[in-house]
Amino acid sequence: MTEPAPNDLPHRYSGAYANRLEEAWQARLEAEGAFRQPNPGEPGFDPSRPKFYCLDMFPYPSGAGLHVGHPEGYTATDIICRYKRMKGFNVLHPMGWDAFGLPAEQYAIATGVHPEVTTTKAIDTFRRQLKRFGFCYDWSRELATIDPGYYRWTQWIWLQAYGSWFDPALRKARPIAELEATLAREDRAIETAAGPRRWSACSRLERQAHLDRHRLAYLGEQTVNWCPKLGTVLANEEVIDGRSERGGHPVLRMPLKQWMFRITAYADRLLEDLALVDWPESTKTLQAEWIGRSEGAEVRFALDDGSGESLEVFTTRPDTIFGATYMVVAPEHPLVARAVARSGDPRLAAYVEAARNRADVDRQQSKEKTGCPTGLHAVNPATGGRIPIWTADYVLMGYGTGAIMAVPAHDERDFEFARAFDLPIVQVVEVPGTPFTGEQANSGEGTAVRSASAATGLSIDGLATAPAKAAVIAWLEARRLGARRTNYRLRDWLFSRQRYWGEPFPIVYDAEGLHHPVSASALPVALPPLADYSPIESDSPQPPLAKAADWARTTAGAAGVDPAVLPPDAPVVRETNTMPGWAGSCWYYLRYCSPRAIDRFVDAGAERYWMLSRRRSAGAGPAPDRFDPATCHAGGVDLYVGGAEHAVLHLLYARFWHKMLFDLGLVSTPEPMGRLFHQGMITSFAYQRRDKSLVAVDLVEERSDGTFVEKATGEAVTQIAAKMSKSLRNVVNPDDVIAEHGADTFRLYEMYMGPLEASKPWNTRDIVGVFRFLQRTWRLAIDERTGEPLGAATADPAIEKLLHRTIAKVGEDIERLAFNTAIAALIELVNAATRPTGMTDPTRGGMTRDQLERLARILWPFAPHVADEIAARLGATGGLHRAAWPSFDPAMLVEDEVEIPVQVQGKLRARIKVPAKASAAEIEAIALGDPQVVPHLGGRPPKKVIVVPGRMVNVVT
RNA sequence: GCCGGUGUGGCGGAACUGGCAGACGCGACGGAUUCAAAAUCCGUUGCCCCGGAAGGGGCGUGCAGGUUCGAUUCCUGUCACCGGCACCA
Structure with a gap:
């Protein structure tokens, strides 16, 4: 009888074999609910275990399906979660869908298919693909931002912001009702259109206007790029030379009232x-840097036109005020409009008009200084x-x-501007080491010079920059000419979009145009279907939802406005803007704690259990029941993994929402994510010609x-790494890789890269x-001819020692997210123990069954299916998700x-061999006597x- | 322009606190198996020089310096590539 070739052996670990066993394990574990993690109080919950909340940035499910970048971070968290589970943690590891967004809407505009249909289909594809990787998500917690049961609470949280204000004294958000109560109780004077007036003397409208100015979610006016032809607002980078990037249609810069978040109130805390x-x-x-805090002073410069008015500026260098030889105001500044009206200089009007129609990006493109005198003057x-x-x-x-x-x-x-327009330049700071030559500005710090005036009584000559700043600010404050002031680059957050596929705002406008909230019990405000999703062409911005006229025009009662706020039969118009794509992702990590809660955005007990924890450095102790900065982690999620492209916006917005909820007592921790990790991008090869063009x-x-x-040309090109793209035809589809080698190989490859x-x-x-490597591992444990388990009769002591080392090393490496090493x-261990093809004599090489079982357990986080299969064939029952991480003997590591x-x-x-415990003197003696060393000592x-x-x-020597 | 990151064999990468550079994998080369090929298995593999061989010597972590007994690791300067921000007063 001839031996079949290795590849033809019936139990060889081939790609097809791997696919079969992976699918079998996935079906089995899903049926069993192996990765379902109960909450406190639910059956099966083990309160003795510590918690570990590990989160992936949830994907936007695009129609194209998963690409190889998605599983990279997901495999990493899967490995950690499996490891933590084996180490005895309760692990919260959820997945969901960031499903509102533009691509589905654009597809709907093109085809008329409702975005919900395409999005649901894309979600099904993503879910199927992710499940095929065998990730240990608790799928019972799956959520999508488009579920009415989810966005109901997105709207509810927005209402909390709408119903809150930021108390600068306490540096935190409070219900706006408390502000109203204080104003009424103390009968404070508030600012009205007609000047300051006591609360009791104010009209309902005046009071409302005052409260509206304090809301964390408020209606503000912003200049936007409105494209009438496209019927949408464009981002600055979508506007080129006053025309839309797409289609080249004219773009108008116009003010638009939109919902804003007062994120700037949180700038310091963020x-x-x-x-x-x-x-x-x-x-x-x-x-x-995004928040961009800078400290300085606000200074009032009196106009010298006898109007008694003044111009306020912000400066970080009040110490240089003696060198201020002119002033500049932005073309949009109100003072300019007055100057235009007064001066009648056509050049000024033309300059302002030109600047107004240039988008910000254009303006920044050219660094050439342009400008025009206003004809006005001020007094320094x-x-x-x-x-x-x-x-x-x-x-x-x-x-x-x-x-x-x-x-x-x-x-x-x-300096550049003064050069261009021949304005005076006066040096007032002596910077050590860089004398002022008049050839360039000198922005360093130093000593104030030529900074004294008998006329005004201010003198800072000889002071260093820091005390000079303080002296000027003190002088300004004493004369009420200015004050210390901190400024931020961060702007309030524009939260309205003229789109269809987003969360509607729970807001209506009454006949007078005043806004009123929909009451919480009437949520969600469901998104109405449209017959046609294309935008409305118009000179005045109109969101697509305005097309749903029957939905938009309704009564207060039908819209769910509290009868105490408006009578039920009052006619109202709904807000037709929708929330931006960020909304749903600002709080999804909270919803995962209790995704099916129907009476609250998250169950309070579940939120406290999964988000609040003691710092290890605070020592042992019971699980905390409220946040204590001395002993608790500031952040709730123990590990958050996702791309660095979200480093600013998503993570800043989520932190802002979280802090707001924390202030209102709705969540337990001041920060949402305790530890954050960015996985790198997976690129692909492309080729570059000598002129750097890509092939x-x-x-x-x-x-x-x-x-x-x-x-085509025979020209030499160089291989480079580039972003995967359709045009370079270097996009890798995970489904193909799995079909060829299996999911375990895919996972292992991405982690090994x-x-x-x-x-x-x-x-x-x-x-x-x-x-x-997986094939060798399999062959080490399983007889490829029979599928029966193998196992050496006795343990090789060298292999046993290496196994202990590997258990220790793999555990440490997982903890520090070093999966490649x-x-x-693991490869080294398997190579050391490997038995060659066909060699199934248990007395030669290999591992004992006990050793193989431990190997399967440490392989399991990386390649779970093959590890489970090996363990099961060796006789383990129940699956490795119930197994513990194997222990190692520290003595074996020495x-x-x-x-x-x-x-x-x-x-x-x-190289010399010495006993591990040899003293320095012993080692020195051995080294100096070594025959390889002696000739180099020169006698x-x-x-x-x-x-x-x-x-x-x-x-x- | 400013900020951040990265430069190690033909390729991906390893070296954890200043202590054996190149673990592990790919590829390449040689061999086994095969009618043959693929697949698989075994061995060699940083570069250069001397030697028939055993062996020996030199160079080497983008580049130029510095600190140190010793530098991929720390410091100074410089170049290249990648990412972010960009007139923020």
Whole structure:
């Protein structure tokens, strides 16, 4: 009888075999509900175990299905979760769908198919694909942001913001009813259109207007890029030369009333609390820069036109005020409109008009300074001198007060402008080491000079920059000419979109145009279906929802407005803007704690259990029941993994919502995510010509010498890593890889490619390496002819020792998310124990069944299906999801004898074997006597010998 | 322009606190198996030089310096690539 070739053996671990056993295990574990994690109080919940909440950034389910980037982070968290489960944690590991968004809407516009239909289909595809990877998600907690049962609570949270204000004294959000009560009780004066007036003397409208100015969600006016033809508002980068990027239609810059979030109220806390979380430093820096806190002063410059009015500026360098030789206001500044009316200078009007129609991005493209005098003048309060006021688009209306005092000697932008328009430049700071030459601005710190005026009584000559700033601010404050002031780059968050496929706002407008909330009990405000999703062409912005006229025009009662607010038969118009894509992702991590809760956005007990935990450094103790900064983690989610592209917006917005909810007592922790990790991007190969232009993969061939040429021209091209894209035809489809090798191989390959945080190129050719590893592992444990388990009769002590080391190493590596080196260690172990093809004699090589079972357990987090199958065939019952992480004996990690290098003059000359516990003197004696070393010593006693026991010896001659 | 990150064999990468550079995988080369090929298995593989061989020597972590007995690791300067921000007063 002839032996069949290895590939033809019936139980060979082939791609097809892997697919069969993976699907069988997935079906079995799903039926069993193996990864369902009960909440406190539910049957099967074990309160003795610590909690671990591990979250992936949920995907936007696109019609194209999963790409290879998705499973990278998902595999990483899957490994951690399986490991933590084996280490005895209750693990919350959910998945869901960020399903509102533009692509589905654009598809609907093109085809008329309701976005819900396409989105639901895309979700089904994503779910099927993710399940095929065998990820250990608790699918019973699945959610989608488009579920009415979910967005009901998105709307509810928005209503909490609408019903709250930020109390600057307590630095936290409070219900607006408390503000109203205080105003009424103390009968405070409030600002009205007709000047300050006592609360009791105010009309209902005036009171309402005052409260509206304090809401965390408020109606604000913003200049937007409205494209009448496209019927939508465009982002700045979608506007080129005043026309839409798509289609080249004219774009108008116009003010639009929209819902805003007062995120700027939280600027300081969002900045400070970055110190409380374990996040990548780069991401913290990005957020800090985005918030852009800068300290300085607000200064009033009196106009000299006898009007008694003044111009306010913000400056971070009040110490340079003596050098302020002119002022600049943004073209949109109200003062400019007055100047235009007054001066009648056609050049000024033309400049302002031109600047107004240039989008911000355009403005920033050209750094050439342009501007125009306004004809107005102001008085420098420090010098008493008269200085001109210019308008120029290098000053932005949106930052500070939209006006600056220009100090050309000490600010590069002001310097360039002064040069261009021949304005005076006066040096007022002496910077050590860089004398002022008049050739460029000197923005460093130093000593104030020429900074004294008898006329105004201010003198800071000789002061260093910091005390000079303080002195000027004190002087300004004493004369009520200004004050210390902190400014932020961060703007309030524009939360309205003129789109269909988003959460409707729970807001209606009455006949007078006043807004009123829909009561919580009437939520959700469901998105009505439309016959036609295309945008409305109009000169005045109209969201698509306006087409649902029957829905939009209704009564207060039908809309669910509290009868105490409006009579039920009052006619109202619903808000037809919708929320942006960010809305649903701001709080999904909370909903996962109790996704089916119907009476609250999250069950309070479940939220407390999964989000609140003690710091390890605070020592042992009972699970906390409320947040204590001394002993608790600031952040709830123990590990959040996702792409760095969300480093600013998503993560900043989620932090803002969370802090608001924390202030209102609705969540337990001040931060949402305690630890954050960004996985790197998976790129793909592409080819580059000498002129740096890119060539698609299929137009290139590899030559036998390993170089690449373009097929059509024979021109040499170089291989580079690039983003996967349709045009480069280098997109890898995970389904294909799984069909060929199985999900275990796919998972292992992505984790083995390199460090999780690094961006790395997909190389299809390399996959076979980890596949062969699984094949070897399988062959080590299973007889490929019979499918029966193998097992050496006795344990090889060297293998046993290596197994202990590997258990220790893999555990450590998983903890630090170093999966590539963990897998390398597993490969080394299996290689050391491997039995060659056909060798099934249990007395030679291999591992005992007990050793194989431990190997299966440490392999399980990485390649769960094959590990489960091996363990089951070895006789384990129940599946490895019930197994514990194997223990190791620390004594087994210590070598009795170590090989250490001996260097002479820093050059390696020999390796010597010494007992691990040998003293420095013993090692030195062995090293100096070594025959390989002696010839290099030159016959003289060494000057110095450095011995690091267990490490190395270095001899200096 | 500013901020951040990364540069290690033909390729992906390893080296945890300044202590044997190149673990592990791919590829390549040689061999086994096969009628043959694919697949699989075994071995070799940083580069250069001397040697028939055993063996020996030199160079080497983008580049140039520095600190140190010793540097991929720390410091200074510099170059390249990637990412983010960009007139924020």
